[in-house]
Amino acid sequence: xxxxxxxxxxxxxxxxxxxxxxxxxxxxxxxxxxxxxxxxxxxxxxxxxxxxxxxxxxxxxxxxxxxxxxxxxxxxxxxxxxxxxxxxxxxxxxxxxxxxxxxxxxxxxxxxxxxxxx
Numbered sequence: 001x002x003x004x005x006x007x008x009x010x011x012x013x014x015x016x017x018x019x020x021x022x023x024x025x026x027x028x029x030x031x032x033x034x035x036x037x038x039x040x041x042x043x044x045x046x047x048x049x050x051x052x053x054x055x056x057x058x059x060x061x062x063x064x065x066x067x068x069x070x071x072x073x074x075x076x077x078x079x080x081x082x083x084x085x086x087x088x089x090x091x092x093x094x095x096x097x098x099x100x101x102x103x104x105x106x107x108x109x110x111x112x113x114x115x116x117x118x
Contacts, residue, residue, distance in 0.1 A: 001016055001017065002085040006084055006085055006086065007082045007083065007084060007085065008073065008077060008082070008083040008084075008085050009077075010074075010077070011043065011069070011071050011073045011074060011077075012069055012071070013069055013070065013071065015027070015030070015031035015034060015040055016034070016040065017034055017039055017040065018030050018034075019033040019034045019037065019039065021033060041087065044088060045073075047073075047083075053081060056079075056081070057072075057075065057076055057079075057081060060075055060079050061075075062075055063075050063077075063078035063079070065078060066078065
């Protein structure tokens with residue numbers, strides 16, 4: 001979720017926003033309605049921090065929302081660090097957000113190329 005300036009308002013592991021539909025609550029239908037209306041996006045996270053911001057973020061205590069969702073981005077937002085959200089075209093890749101998925105990605109991703117001086 002982003003504001004009109006393209007800064008993150010919230011991140012969640014659950015579909016957001018919840019679109020209220022007629023009838024009894026239906027999480028799947030709500031998520032489909034949010035996607036159809038262009039309100040929800042799939043998260044493909046690539047984060048770049050300035051050194052000072054990363055050191056500050058690492059020194060801050062976890063926020064209650066971070067602990068509830070298990071998303072460190074919520075710590076940044078809680079403490080007033082803005083995160084820019086940029087829409088991209090195409091499908092996302094594999095989710096790599098737990099030790100298990102990190103290991104799986106490491107086995108299936110190509111080895112990184114050596115860095116070269118510019």
